[in-house]
Amino acid sequence: MPKQLDDPAEVLKKLGLDPEEAIQADQRLSRMRRKSPHICVCGHPVSSHTVDESSKPPSVFCKPSKMNCHCNQVLPVLYAEDNRLFWRKTNSYGNEHALIRGITASMSAGKKVSWLPADHVICYDCERKGRGNLLPALIEFNVYGYPTGKLITDYKMTKFKKSDDDYVQEYLDVLLCRKCLDKRVLGA
Numbered sequence: 001m002p003k004q005l006d007d008p009a010e011v012l013k014k015l016g017l018d019p020e021e022a023i024q025a026d027q028r029l030s031r032m033r034r035k036s037p038h039i040c041v042c043g044h045p046v047s048s049h050t051v052d053e054s055s056k057p058p059s060v061f062c063k064p065s066k067m068n069c070h071c072n073q074v075l076p077v078l079y080a081e082d083n084r085l086f087w088r089k090t091n092s093y094g095n096e097h098a099l100i101r102g103i104t105a106s107m108s109a110g111k112k113v114s115w116l117p118a119d120h121v122i123c124y125d126c127e128r129k130g131r132g133n134l135l136p137a138l139i140e141f142n143v144y145g146y147p148t149g150k151l152i153t154d155y156k157m158t159k160f161k162k163s164d165d166d167y168v169q170e171y172l173d174v175l176l177c178r179k180c181l182d183k184r185v186l187g188a
């Protein structure tokens with residue numbers, strides 16, 4: 001630790017920043033982050049996603065906490081009263097998926113959630129609409145971006161790969177009806 005610690009207000013002033021304005025900016029940004037109540041199918045707030053428009057097609061990154069999420073889409077499926085409870089990791093499908101873990105955390109915190117009445121809230125396999133009757137799961141893609149159909153049941157964030165010149169997407173979060181999920185579980 002340095003011998004002498006500085007007052008943060010003085011540090012800001014030396015940088016030519018008005019501490020009052022800095023506080024306002026900080027609160028505005030925190031509020032913005034908190035305000036977006038939509039949760040992506042990956043189980044993390046839409047606001048934790050950034051879109052890089054410079055690449056074609058635009059690439060999406062999800063960073064809900066210190067970890068990098070594999071998610072490369074923004075697919076809002078849930079409305080959450082407190083989106084700060086949605087930052088957990090996925091290990092498998094159902095209650096080991098980040099989306100259900102966030103709902104579980106909301107339950108513990110006494111916060112409400114609701115499925116969004118969106119057309120894309122359907123079963124990935126049979127495309128049946130099943131609002132409130134779909135379970136999140138993670139499926140594997142091969143390096144060319146085609147689904148292999150393999151259900152991920154022991155996901156490790158370390159599997160996340162990013163090569164120098166090409167963004168290789170290996171996993172996709174999907175919603176599945178119970179019937180289609182059971183089929184995939186049997187095939188896993």
Ligand SMILES: [Zn+2]
Nearest residue numbers: 040042062071
């Ligand atoms: Zn996502």
Ligand SMILES: [Zn+2]
Nearest residue numbers: 042044062069
């Ligand atoms: Zn995510």
Ligand SMILES: [Zn+2]
Nearest residue numbers: 123126177180
């Ligand atoms: Zn289905």
